[in-house]
Amino acid sequence: MNNDLPSLTQSLHDFATARNWEQFHSPKNLASALSVEAAELLEHFQWLTEEQSRNLSAPKTAEVAAEAADVLLYLLQLCDKLNIDLLAAARSKLIVNGEKYPVDRAHGSSKKYTDL
Amino acid sequence: MNNDLPSLTQSLHDFATARNWEQFHSPKNLASALSVEAAELLEHFQWLTEEQSRNLSAPKTAEVAAEAADVLLYLLQLCDKLNIDLLAAARSKLIVNGEKYPVDRAHGSSKKYTDL
Amino acid sequence: MNNDLPSLTQSLHDFATARNWEQFHSPKNLASALSVEAAELLEHFQWLTEEQSRNLSAPKTAEVAAEAADVLLYLLQLCDKLNIDLLAAARSKLIVNGEKYPVDRAHGSSKKYTDL
Amino acid sequence: MNNDLPSLTQSLHDFATARNWEQFHSPKNLASALSVEAAELLEHFQWLTEEQSRNLSAPKTAEVAAEAADVLLYLLQLCDKLNIDLLAAARSKLIVNGEKYPVDRAHGSSKKYTDL
Numbered sequence: 087m088n089n090d091l092p093s094l095t096q097s098l099h100d101f102a103t104a105r106n107w108e109q110f111h112s113p114k115n116l117a118s119a120l121s122v123e124a125a126e127l128l129e130h131f132q133w134l135t136e137e138q139s140r141n142l143s144a145p146k147t148a149e150v151a152a153e154a155a156d157v158l159l160y161l162l163q164l165c166d167k168l169n170i171d172l173l174a175a176a177r178s179k180l181i182v183n184g185e186k187y188p189v190d191r192a193h194g195s196s197k198k199y200t201d202l
Numbered sequence: 203m204n205n206d207l208p209s210l211t212q213s214l215h216d217f218a219t220a221r222n223w224e225q226f227h228s229p230k231n232l233a234s235a236l237s238v239e240a241a242e243l244l245e246h247f248q249w250l251t252e253e254q255s256r257n258l259s260a261p262k263t264a265e266v267a268a269e270a271a272d273v274l275l276y277l278l279q280l281c282d283k284l285n286i287d288l289l290a291a292a293r294s295k296l297i298v299n300g301e302k303y304p305v306d307r308a309h310g311s312s313k314k315y316t317d318l
Numbered sequence: 319m320n321n322d323l324p325s326l327t328q329s330l331h332d333f334a335t336a337r338n339w340e341q342f343h344s345p346k347n348l349a350s351a352l353s354v355e356a357a358e359l360l361e362h363f364q365w366l367t368e369e370q371s372r373n374l375s376a377p378k379t380a381e382v383a384a385e386a387a388d389v390l391l392y393l394l395q396l397c398d399k400l401n402i403d404l405l406a407a408a409r410s411k412l413i414v415n416g417e418k419y420p421v422d423r424a425h426g427s428s429k430k431y432t433d434l
Numbered sequence: 435m436n437n438d439l440p441s442l443t444q445s446l447h448d449f450a451t452a453r454n455w456e457q458f459h460s461p462k463n464l465a466s467a468l469s470v471e472a473a474e475l476l477e478h479f480q481w482l483t484e485e486q487s488r489n490l491s492a493p494k495t496a497e498v499a500a501e502a503a504d505v506l507l508y509l510l511q512l513c514d515k516l517n518i519d520l521l522a523a524a525r526s527k528l529i530v531n532g533e534k535y536p537v538d539r540a541h542g543s544s545k546k547y548t549d550l
């Protein structure tokens with residue numbers, strides 16, 4: 087099985103088409119679903135200390151992995167609908183972030199670039 | 203440039219290390235940041251009709267792409283910290299979803315599998 | 319029973335104290351929980367059309383009401399911890415919004431004030 | 435000025451009507467906006483330690499108060515549209531929570547009631 091993003095996107099497309107779900111998958115709805123899944127992932131961490139979050143048990147990690155998967159699946163479907171090249175966008179964003187947060191000024195700081 | 207997820211994850215790792223940001227990047231904090239970015243993406247759609255969301259202008263699509271990139275970047279960093287193989291998790295989830303939502307029962311329905 | 323917000327806040331305070339939950343209720347954690355509850359509320363609407371969302375069944379409305387309650391309960395606890403007067407803040411925000419969105423320019427537009 | 439929730443809800447209603455915004459304010463859209471505002475509130479805390487979140491500066495607290503206000507304003511508008519009595523729902527939820535989390539079993543635990 088080829089595990090890359092285009093192949094995964096195609097699988098998702100086929101999955102939705104087979105179930106006649108395209109009617110529900112407007113970008114607006116997919117963006118909502120993405121946000122809901124991200125919150126379900128966050129729920130696993132809400133009462134943990136940061137230290138505890140760095141030391142999850144194997145079963146808890148598996149639960150988090152399943153939520154992370156949901157986030158990716160909706161993100162890919164959203165990008166598919168909008169013809170967004172997600173990896174290209176991510177690479178571009180990394181370059182932009184490098185300019186917003188120069189190493190010397192951002193070192194050891196969690197401030198937003200507008201406050202650096 | 204190799205655009206695949208492991209290479210992107212490595213770039214993110216180097217980016218954070220160069221800025222001494224690892225101290226802020228607990229899984230708990232990354233999960234919060236992921237959720238915040240997903241909401242920023244959703245903000246672009248909140249007052250649009252579904253139809254409008256299917257017909258974004260090019261500039262608006264570029265803004266959405268930048269938010270989608272942010273979501274992916276935090277998702278990859280979170281999975282890196284927790285040693286989660288995101289693509290494997292996504293493939294597994296797709297199989298699980300296929301069992302939860304059999305084609306014949308889920309066809310044309312937006313109900314949750316627990317209500318099918 | 320007095321149903322106003324200070325009395326509700328006091329009940330929440332007593333509830334958490336009786337269970338020794340104050341240790342978990344940092345503003346950071348309460349803000350996460352608030353966001354998670356808001357997403358649980360959103361989940362009820364994610365696949366509905368706007369029209370369907372205006373015509374919920376009574377049982378669905380009851381489910382949404384329970385989620386709305388959760389949002390309020392965490393919001394009150396967060397404001398309690400930070401000594402924020404929520405109603406005063408809401409009144410102030412309404413005045414600020416009136417200035418950002420003057421009736422003549424904002425009429426019938428869903429644009430953000432920065433784009434009006 | 436009467437600061438209670440019904441009066442605030444009425445002000446919000448008048449505000450939206452004067453701007454002809456009712457067309458955008460479907461429950462679906464208001465639920466999205468609520469979730470987006472909750473995430474904006476969370477953003478203020480995402481890189482803070484829990485300890486730092488307990489000791490916000492006055493200006494930062496004012497920013498958080500403004501976001502908390504936004505959350506309440508959308509929550510009230512959503513409940514108004516769905517004829518939900520928010521305070522009654524909150525009181526009911528507190529009773530339900532008391533049953534889900536009995537003092538003796540929930541004491542000092544952050545576990546979900548299903549895991550207690």
